[in-house]
Amino acid sequence: MDAPGLKALVKCLPSGIKAVVAAPATERSACGHSISLGQKLRVEETRSKGIGYYRVHGTPADAVKFALSVLTDFKPDLVVSGINHGANTGVSVYYSGTISAAREGFINHVPAIAVSLCSKTSKDFRGAADFARRLIKAYAAKKFPRNVMLNVNVPPLAPEKIRGVRVTKQAASRFIEEFVTEKARSGKKVYSLAGEIELIRPDGTSDEEAVAEGYISLTPLKLDLTEYDLMPIFETWAKTEKGASYV
Helix, strand or coil, rough: CCCCHHHHHHCCCCCCCEEEEEEEEEEECCCCCCCCCCCCCCCCEEECCEEEEEEEEECCCHHHHHHHHHHCCCCCCCCCEEEEEECCCHHHHHHHHHHHHHHHHHCCCCCEEEEECCCCCCCCCCCHHHHHHHHHHHHHHHCCCCEEEEEEEECCCCCCCCCCECCECCCEEEEEEEEEEEEEEECEEEEEEEEEEEEEECCCCCHHHHCCEEEEEEEEEECCCCCHHHHHHHHHHHCCCCCCCCC
């Protein structure tokens, strides 16, 4: 809730936009789309400058679920998640709490945007905030379809040095993990996870490559992960297995 990126996002909201802020109470990076199922969810409410703030002691997806389910007097036209401190390109889409918060809104039929500044150290959110503001204004003007979720990644550059915007695909990539051994505790082995992303088959059209070249990456995402082209193969196999006994 106290993240500088979130504060930058609230500050950049266009005039006339009514907003509610619901966010995790603490840092929840790389928690994916986890939810606090079976746990009591503590929520603290405050108000500032006409905006309701809800500090949710849970995950990013919990925060959006809470806002959409409990705050029934507020029906959002758009969910904006971020501004995250760190890239959410390529395979990071599957681990990111920021993406998952946007996805939770989209699952509930609310268009959504996830915005990330591609640096863990930069404190300059101006470029990301300005682009988020322009996207929000475009949605308010009904320039975009509602059946899409946008993943935005902004290079850590001063606004005047950002080269432009590229509409990109999600990069084919993977994490090269490194488990670093730390000092043993009570005789048990302890590791910390580190590593970096490896880009697979770069072709100049991905989010990773756009950001590396100084462009804002704008990637439309969808929910359905079904591999339709391969369904006939498995349908054929299933027919040959008809009547087989499964134990």
